Amino acid sequence: MQLFYSPTSPYARKCRVVARERGLMADLTETACNPMEDPAELQARNPLGRVPALLLDDGMAIFDSPVIAEYLDGLGPVPALIPAAGSARFKVLVAAALAQGMTDSALLMTMEGRRPQAQQSPEAVARWRASILRGLERMTGHIEGLPGDLTLGHIACGCLLGYLDLRHGALEWRKGRDALAAWFEDFNARPAMRETDPN
Template identity: 45%
Template sequence: MKLYHSPTSPFARKVRVLIREKGALAQVTEELAAAMSDPQSLIEANPLGKVPALILKDGTSFFDSPLICEYLDAVLAGPPLFPAAGPERWRALRFQALADGIMDAAVSLVFEMNRPETERSEMWMGRWRRAVTRGIGVLEHEVSLLDGPLDIGGIATGAALGYLDFRHAAMNWQAGAPELAGWWRDLAKRQSFAETAPPV
């Protein structure tokens, strides 16, 4: 299998962390793709032109990080990272949804800030910042639920927090979320996260 990714994409990082946690680097090769340049190989893998995108051995392509992560968890050996059923599954999927939403807002904010200043929408930037702040507030309140074996909820949360550190350091989210910040400092030392950290 082949994974198209960008080293700065938090969604791709989520998949790359999962691959490492499964011990599956030999089963999934990683190929860089500059999504904004619309490379033909990426478009063929994902008509939406986004990373991550996964190509299976038979040529089938999967895109969108929740789908890719759940597929890889199902077909690869290694510890299960999606709880099978019941409350633990819904807890993990809820954390993934919250973290993905934070990433959506944070990535949208980067794109908007990259537009010429006169074309930026303060309304949208404000909404995205508030969404991130509210999401961090929920994570701070519920961080104890992330304790225990790492699963997709924790992986997604780590990818989101790492992206905020990378692209939005000025937001200083750690100041208002000390428990979450401590949890993230510990997780960031884990080999799967250390190996997938965005470039400095």
């Protein structure tokens, strides 16, 4: 399998962490690219032109990150990161969806900040920022409700927090959130997080 990624993409990082935690790296080649440069090899696999995109050995391409994560979770020897059924499954999927939505807001803020100032919308930025702050208030509760210590929910939340550190330090997400900060410090020390650290 071949994973197209960019080193700073939080969506791609989630899949790269899943692959490492699932013990799949012997079967996975990682190809770095910059989606903003419209690489033909990426667009041939994902017409949306976004990373991550996973190319299977039989030629099938899989995107986007939640689908790739689910595909990878079906492979490999170690216990699944997404429970098969029941409330445990949906706790994991909802925590992952929370992180995914917050990542969407954070990425939109990043992209907005790159536009000429006169074209930026302070109202839109305020809405994205507010959704991240509301998500942060609920994240610890979601993480504490997850089954076990390592699921897709943990990985998605960890990658989102890493992205806030990378691009949105001004949010100071740790302030007043000691429990979440302590959880992230531990999680961020995992080898899979260290190996995929964009800094």
